[in-house]
Amino acid sequence: MHVRIFLISLGLALLAAPLSAQLGLPQVELPQTGTVLDPVTGSVLDPVLDVSEDVTRKAARLADLRERRLDRLVRRNRDIVELDAAGAPARKGTLLLIDASAQDIATAQSLGFEANGIERIDGLELVVTRLALPEGLTLAGAQRKLQEVLPQAEISADNLHFRSGPAAALPLMAQPVARSIATPVGIIDGAPGDGIAVQAVRGFADGAPYPSNHGSAVTSLLRYAGVRTIRVADVYGTDKAGGNALAIARALGWLVESGSKVINISLVGPQNALLQRAVASAQAKGVVVVAAVGNDGPASPPSYPASYSKVLAVTAVDRHDRALIEAGRALHLDYAAPGADIFARNAKGGRMKLRGTSFATPLVAARLAATLDHGGGWRQRLDAEARDLGKKGPDGVYGRGLLCGACRPSR
Structure with a gap:
C-alpha cells in the first residue's frame, strides 16, 4: 500500500x-x-x-x-540581485573586503573599485569595506578580478540568505510548555508581530523592523519552549535584498554585545567569507549558533551557516519522527527536532501550521539554552537528552538524535 x-x-x-x-x-x-x-x-x-x-x-x-x-x-530582480563567482545570488554591484589593509583598499581603487564605506561591526571586531564595482563588470567578473590581484585578501559578495519553511494560518495557539529558561537567546530573521513578547527588536535592513510570519513563528516557538529573554534582529524588513551577509554579520554583532548566549538562525545561503568570520568571532566569545539545514533536499549544496564549524546544524522530523523528505544538508549534522504538524503564531497573532527545518531549529535552541542554565557541559547534557533515531548512534539523517520531541506545539 x-x-x-x-x-x-x-x-x-x-x-x-x-x-x-x-x-x-x-x-x-x-x-x-x-x-x-x-x-x-x-x-x-x-x-x-x-x-x-x-x-x-x-x-x-x-x-x-x-x-x-x-x-x-x-x-x-536584475536591478537588485546578481550571481557571484560561485553562482550564488547576492546584492548587485557590491563586494566586501574583510579586515582589509589600506594598501588593499588602494589597490582596489586603482582598478576602478570605489570604497563606499568602511565600518567596524561592533561585538565582532570585524572591519568591512564596501566596494562598488567598476562600470561594465559583472559581480562574478569583478570578484574574480579582485581576488586575482589580491590573492591573500578576504573578499566576499553580499550573498542573500533565505528562510527555510512555509506556514498556513489557523486560529489560536497552544500555551507554552515552560517558562523557566533564563539563558538569553537571540534570533536573526524577520521581526515578530506586536503580540509576541521579546526584550528587544532591532532592524538591519531597509524598512526594518517589519513584522513577518517567519520571524513571528520562530520567535513564538522559542517562547513556547520556555525561553524568557529573546532579542530579535530583523535582517529583512522591506529590503528587496534583505537577508544579505552584511546585515546578518551586523545582527550577530548586536546580539553578542547584547548578551545573547545562543543565537538562532533559521536561514540558509551559500558559503560566505564575511559570515564565516562573523560566526567564528561570535563563537570565540562563547556564543553558540544554531542553524537550520534548509529545505532544498539531500541533493542540494551544503547549507550555511549550518555548515560552518561548530555551528549546531538542525534537521526536522514529522509527527511520526521520520526525517522530512525535503530537509537539506550540511557538512555536519547535530540534532533533529519536530518540524512538521506543529503550530506557532504569525505576524497577525493567529496560529500557523508549520513545516520546515526553520521551525525545528528554535526548539533545539531552547533545549540548548536550558542546558546552559546549569553551566558548562551542554553537549553532554544534550546528547543525554536526545533520543536516538535511525541507525544506532550519530548519523547523517538525524544527527545525534531527536530533541524536544515532548514539547511539540500541537493542537
Whole structure:
C-alpha cells in the first residue's frame, strides 16, 4: 500500500502562485516583505508524491526546483540581485573586503573599485569595506578580478540568505510548555508581530523592523519552549535584498554585545567569507549558533551557516519522527527536532501550521539554552537528552538524535 506525503516545493510556488497563495493564506491579509524574498521564502505543499518513489529521483527533483527558483529570482530582480563567482545570488554591484589593509583598499581603487564605506561591526571586531564595482563588470567578473590581484585578501559578495519553511494560518495557539529558561537567546530573521513578547527588536535592513510570519513563528516557538529573554534582529524588513551577509554579520554583532548566549538562525545561503568570520568571532566569545539545514533536499549544496564549524546544524522530523523528505544538508549534522504538524503564531497573532527545518531549529535552541542554565557541559547534557533515531548512534539523517520531541506545539 502506498503511503502518501506532502512534499514542500519552493520552486513550483514560484511558477504559478502569488505570495498569499504560496503561504497558504489566500484569505488572510499579511504584512508584506521585500519583493525579492517573498517568492523565495513563500511555499506551498507540492502535489503529493508516493513515498515509494525512488529517493534519488526525489532528491534530483528538489535540486532541480532549487535551480529554477534561483534562476527565476535573478531574472525577475536584475536591478537588485546578481550571481557571484560561485553562482550564488547576492546584492548587485557590491563586494566586501574583510579586515582589509589600506594598501588593499588602494589597490582596489586603482582598478576602478570605489570604497563606499568602511565600518567596524561592533561585538565582532570585524572591519568591512564596501566596494562598488567598476562600470561594465559583472559581480562574478569583478570578484574574480579582485581576488586575482589580491590573492591573500578576504573578499566576499553580499550573498542573500533565505528562510527555510512555509506556514498556513489557523486560529489560536497552544500555551507554552515552560517558562523557566533564563539563558538569553537571540534570533536573526524577520521581526515578530506586536503580540509576541521579546526584550528587544532591532532592524538591519531597509524598512526594518517589519513584522513577518517567519520571524513571528520562530520567535513564538522559542517562547513556547520556555525561553524568557529573546532579542530579535530583523535582517529583512522591506529590503528587496534583505537577508544579505552584511546585515546578518551586523545582527550577530548586536546580539553578542547584547548578551545573547545562543543565537538562532533559521536561514540558509551559500558559503560566505564575511559570515564565516562573523560566526567564528561570535563563537570565540562563547556564543553558540544554531542553524537550520534548509529545505532544498539531500541533493542540494551544503547549507550555511549550518555548515560552518561548530555551528549546531538542525534537521526536522514529522509527527511520526521520520526525517522530512525535503530537509537539506550540511557538512555536519547535530540534532533533529519536530518540524512538521506543529503550530506557532504569525505576524497577525493567529496560529500557523508549520513545516520546515526553520521551525525545528528554535526548539533545539531552547533545549540548548536550558542546558546552559546549569553551566558548562551542554553537549553532554544534550546528547543525554536526545533520543536516538535511525541507525544506532550519530548519523547523517538525524544527527545525534531527536530533541524536544515532548514539547511539540500541537493542537
